[in-house]
Amino acid sequence: MLHPSAPSEPLAALAALLRTQRRIAVTTHYNPDADAVGGALAWARMLGVGGHAVQVVLPNPAPGNLRWLPGYGAAIDHLTNQVQSEAAIAQAEVLFCLDFNRADRVHGLEQALRQAPVKVLIDHHRGPEDIFQVVFSDIGASSTCQMICDVIAGLGLADRVGKEVATCLYAGIMTDTGSFRFPSTTAHTHRVAAFLLERGAEPHLIHEAIMEDNTLDRLRLTGFALHERLQLLEGGQASVITLSTEDLERFHFVPGDTEGLVNYGLTVRGVRLAAFLAERKDGIKISLRSKGRLPVNELLAAHFQGGGHANAAGGRSTATLPETVERLLQVLPEFLERHPA
């Protein structure tokens, strides 16, 4: 049995909210990953079991390797179904906001979200916006799915977790911890995972379905990026991969194809900061990863409209790709010097 570890104050507020049967919407961030989709589907199913009327509303569809997650077929997304998505949120008495903490992270759903009367946050990112009535925020948690598991246990609902919920939550924890290897992975993370196995999650099948689902184009894009577009910087302490629109189009890029690419740069011996920069329609997407005490979220917050976790963060730039690389090269030496290995 799982020992409850969610904080008691929001837990009591949440329990009070759910004491009567509610009309509920569950949403998450744009370009949802497994922690986002898995968390939303799992939590929606738990609410459904409790007799609430629940709709999962995503800002845009999940990538192909997540659409098998139990319950995905009943979720709607704003990109495909704008009217129904906005209506579901407008009609909800309670809106759950999972795996993000700023209204702009839901893109087109932002206005509907802001107008929702009761918003409950369950999230593990830094600095939540002050718009939520009930807040579960833990930047130390490996994943939102781990936090959801704690909330479930805290509400005394652990014995209602079935195989579908266990599968969704395991998927989120597995991916957000990089298959249980990031520093955010704790003994508690493993206890939660063990609990999910007891409830029916099958790790080998979940891992295979999510991680071994490359298209040939994606695999070749990865190879191209590593062979042609990876450079070492700062005496081998940093690596950077840059992909232009032309590069991406050559391999018929679809969203999700460069997911995780940045992590390869961090595996080069001696590298303690890895950067990935790619051209997108709305500017340059920047992902940074680091090893040890090298808070890349601070670098991104200071220079690239970004943030996130100390060892994994994202940002953006409206300059060109070469200009953005140039800017990164300008700020990198001082940053590395300030945080010696």
Ligand SMILES: [Mn+2]
């Ligand atoms: Mn997450």
